[in-house]
Amino acid sequence: MTTTRELRDREDSITMLTAYDAPTAAVVDEAGIDAVLVGDSMGNAAMGYDTTLPVTMADVTSRTAAVARAVDDALVVADMPFLSFGVDEAESVRNAGTLLKEADADAVKLESGPHTVEATRRMTAIGIPVMAHLGLTPQHVNRLGGYTQQGTDQDAAEEILELARAHEAAGAFALVIEHVPAPLAAAVTDALAIPTIGIGAGPDCDGQVLVINDVVGLGEWSPPFSRQFGDVRGELRRAVEKYKTAVADGSFPAEEHYDADADLADLTSDETPDGAEGQETPDGTEETPDGAGDPTN
Numbered sequence: 391m392t393t394t395r396e397l398r399d400r401e402d403s404i405t406m407l408t409a410y411d412a413p414t415a416a417v418v419d420e421a422g423i424d425a426v427l428v429g430d431s432m433g434n435a436a437m438g439y440d441t442t443l444p445v446t447m448a449d450v451t452s453r454t455a456a457v458a459r460a461v462d463d464a465l466v467v468a469d470m471p472f473l474s475f476g477v478d479e480a481e482s483v484r485n486a487g488t489l490l491k492e493a494d495a496d497a498v499k500l501e502s503g504p505h506t507v508e509a510t511r512r513m514t515a516i517g518i519p520v521m522a523h524l525g526l527t528p529q530h531v532n533r534l535g536g537y538t539q540q541g542t543d544q545d546a547a548e549e550i551l552e553l554a555r556a557h558e559a560a561g562a563f564a565l566v567i568e569h570v571p572a573p574l575a576a577a578v579t580d581a582l583a584i585p586t587i588g589i590g591a592g593p594d595c596d597g598q599v600l601v602i603n604d605v606v607g608l609g610e611w612s613p614p615f616s617r618q619f620g621d622v623r624g625e626l627r628r629a630v631e632k633y634k635t636a637v638a639d640g641s642f643p644a645e646e647h648y649d650a651d652a653d654l655a656d657l658t659s660d661e662t663p664d665g666a667e668g669q670e671t672p673d674g675t676e677e678t679p680d681g682a683g684d685p686t687n
């Protein structure tokens with residue numbers, strides 16, 4: 391099993407992908423990806439929301455548990471959803487702990503800012519490994535006014551660099567850096583001993599992360615900084631259409647898909663099996679042995 395320490399000490403580039411269900415997580419793990427992020431991107435990627443804001447602790451807990459059951463080797467990182475942290479410090483720490491305790495996550499990720507430095511310190515101190523996340527943090531979409539590149543001017547870039555240092559000092563074991571200019575991601579990577587994992591942040595990070603829908607070509611839309619390595623949407627569509635055609639033209643189910651030879655009595659006859667005759671009740675109605683005729687059953 392990959393540990394947070396191994397991730398930190400890796401020589402090769404770290405690979406991380408999101409997954410939100412067991413079969414996808416199993417494939418990602420079998421392919422040798424280092425870390426599986428149960429991202430709150432599930433809001434857009436798997437749950438049909440326009441943003442990640444409606445995603446709840448219950449959503450992340452159940453999907454992380456499904457992913458953790460399917461993964462043997464990769465590090466499983468659960469993303470803390472909007473409002474599960476940052477409101478009340480004790481509640482934040484407890485929610486993070488729940489993702490380890492009830493969903494079997496190995497670590498949590500927090501969309502970070504000045505407000506998460508202390509929470510990162512407390513979580514780390516009690517044994518909850520924290521992955522920080524700076525740059526574009528989609529939970530702040532309403533404040534940012536869109537999913538735009540961050541750290542594009544000197545002050546903003548310096549603020550991100552300072553926050554990266556502060557989260558490292560607070561104990562974060564890795565940092566996701568999203569949608570910032572490549573030179574800023576390179577400078578942050580240079581300044582930290584913990585690994586940086588970039589998304590839309592150029593080639594100089596210690597690793598890369600993408601949303602699984604973008605990588606396999608499942609989404610209707612993908613951000614320009616992602617790349618589609620497959621056409622799963624097209625493949626799904628073709629399979630579903632073939633199924634529809636096969637049912638319509640009678641080629642499915644074919645003989646190998648059903649059992650026509652079972653030795654059963656004639657089920658179309660009106661006679662009920664021996665001993666199962668309906669019994670007459672005092673009011674003259676007939677009662678079946680298992681009460682199957684009773685609509686309240």
Ligand code: KIV
Nearest residue numbers: 408429430431566599
């Ligand atoms: O929620 C998510 O999938 C993420 C990644 C894009 C880093 O935060």
